[in-house]
Amino acid sequence: MRRLPSLIALRFFEETARHLSFNRAARALCVTQGAVSRQIRLLEESLNVKLFERDHKGIRLTPAGAQLMPCVSEAFDVLERGTRQLAGASGRERLMVCLPPTFATQWLSSRLNALAVELPGVELSLRTQANDACHCAIRFGREPLAQGHSELLMMERHALVGTAALKGQDVETLLERLPALHVLHDEIRLDLWPNWLAAARLPGRLADNGIEFSNLEQAIHAARRGVGLAVVDLNMIADELADGVLVKISEVEVIGPYGYWFDVPSRHVESEHVSALGAWLLAQVAGA
Numbered sequence: 001m002r003r004l005p006s007l008i009a010l011r012f013f014e015e016t017a018r019h020l021s022f023n024r025a026a027r028a029l030c031v032t033q034g035a036v037s038r039q040i041r042l043l044e045e046s047l048n049v050k051l052f053e054r055d056h057k058g059i060r061l062t063p064a065g066a067q068l069m070p071c072v073s074e075a076f077d078v079l080e081r082g083t084r085q086l087a088g089a090s091g092r093e094r095l096m097v098c099l100p101p102t103f104a105t106q107w108l109s110s111r112l113n114a115l116a117v118e119l120p121g122v123e124l125s126l127r128t129q130a131n132d133a134c135h136c137a138i139r140f141g142r143e144p145l146a147q148g149h150s151e152l153l154m155m156e157r158h159a160l161v162g163t164a165a166l167k168g169q170d171v172e173t174l175l176e177r178l179p180a181l182h183v184l185h186d187e188i189r190l191d192l193w194p195n196w197l198a199a200a201r202l203p204g205r206l207a208d209n210g211i212e213f214s215n216l217e218q219a220i221h222a223a224r225r226g227v228g229l230a231v232v233d234l235n236m237i238a239d240e241l242a243d244g245v246l247v248k249i250s251e252v253e254v255i256g257p258y259g260y261w262f263d264v265p266s267r268h269v270e271s272e273h274v275s276a277l278g279a280w281l282l283a284q285v286a287g288a
Contacts, residue, residue, distance in 0.1 A: 009043035010072050012036050013051060017069045020059055024110040024239045030117060056164060057224075058245045095273050096125040099138035102216045103260060104128060106236040111284060118280045122273050136264045136274045138281075142257055148266045151278065154285050155259040157234040158196055160249045163226045167247045172202060174249065179228035180210030181219040192231040200252040220246075235260075 004010075016025040016036060026033040044051050051065035061069065099108065104126055108115075115124070127134060144150035166174060182189045193207035211228060213219045220237060223230040224245050232246075234253070240246040262281055268274050 005043055005046045006039070009039040009046070011076070012039035013043055013065075014069070014072045014076060016040060016052070016059075017061055017065060017072075019110065019239075020061075021239060021243050021245075022059065023242045027110045027239070028113045030114050056244075057226075058243055093121060093273060094123045094125055095119070095136075095277065096127060096131070096134045097136055097138065097277070098127045098129070098131055098134040100140050100260075101128045102236055103138055103140070105217060106220070107238075110239055114284075115277075115280060119273060119276055135268045135271060136262065136277065139261045139263050140258060141261055142259075144261060145263050149262075149264040149269050151262045151282070153260045153262050153281055154235050155256045156254075158192055158231050158254040159234050159252065160196060160200075160229055161232050161237065161241075161246045162223055162229045162249050164244055164247050165226070166229075166249055169249075171200070171250050172206070174229060175202070175206040180207040181222050181228045181230040182207070182210050182212045183216050183219050184212050184214055195254050196231045196252065199254050200250060 012025065012029065012035075015028050016022060019025050019028065022033050022036050022040075026036045029036065040051065047064075047068075049064040050062050051068065052059045053062055108126075112124075130137070138153070139145075144152070160171070162174070162178070166178075180193055183192065184190070189212065193210075194204055197204050197207060211222065213222065216232065216236065219230045220232060220240070222228060223232070224240065229249060231254075234241070234248075237246055241248075262278050264271075264274055264278070
């Protein structure tokens with residue numbers, strides 16, 4: 001007979017190690033954060049090793065946890081391939097969704113398990129490049145599309161964020177001392193910093209220098225590490241804020257003018273699965 005730890009505990013470990021966040025793992029698994037913590041504790045007790053280190057910056061894998069993670073992932077990958085083959089034979093329908101990369105990783109990824117529960121008969125295919133074969137799309141923009149169905153999911157809410165150790169300090173002094181973390185688009189800095197500084201009535205020169213990143217995820221990661229300060233859409237860092245690894249340094253927020261839209265081509269407007277996805281997205285945004 002096989003002597004294995006609880007498969008539930010191993011599944012919870014994999015999800016926690018993937019996100020390096022109890023909060024994100026809980027949301028992905030559709031359970032409470034306490035349930036995740038209990039399963040991790042039970043697994044550590046059964047193996048008699050510590051799998052995670054915890055401090056004010058969050059959690060990270062111990063050497064034992066790093067050694068276990070690829071083994072667990074490989075085992076679950078094998079199980080997933082086997083069950084997918086059976087699911088394919090039973091005629092599950094594939095739903096192709098186009099969406100921005102940052103939205104996919106920062107907002108949707110921790111909710112995918114909940115979405116799978118909502119759409120049990122659907123195989124999702126997520127694409128970060130526009131594709132005519134997509135049944136629907138989540139689009140970053142200012143206006144609804146002229147054709148088909150287009151519904152606003154959320155507006156951007158930009159705020160200045162940094163590590164918890166910086167909270168409560170004078171904002172202008174911090175901006176004089178720490179680099180501004182900029183995001184580029186087509187090699188040009190986005191106007192996140194100028195817009196925020198204008199709303200905060202602070203001099204624009206405070207963001208003249210700094211560090212440039214090719215995408216928002218890199219800037220978020222650098223802010224988490226305490227490299228500098230970032231102006232970020234709060235919708236995209238809900239998990240980091242909940243975990244306390246990032247905090248708002250100022251209460252000043254800049255709303256819009258861009259947002260995320262749910263677009264459906266006319267040919268797919270009547271699709272039951274597309275409609276169910278749209279309703280689920282709106283419910284998730286409303287409950288955030």
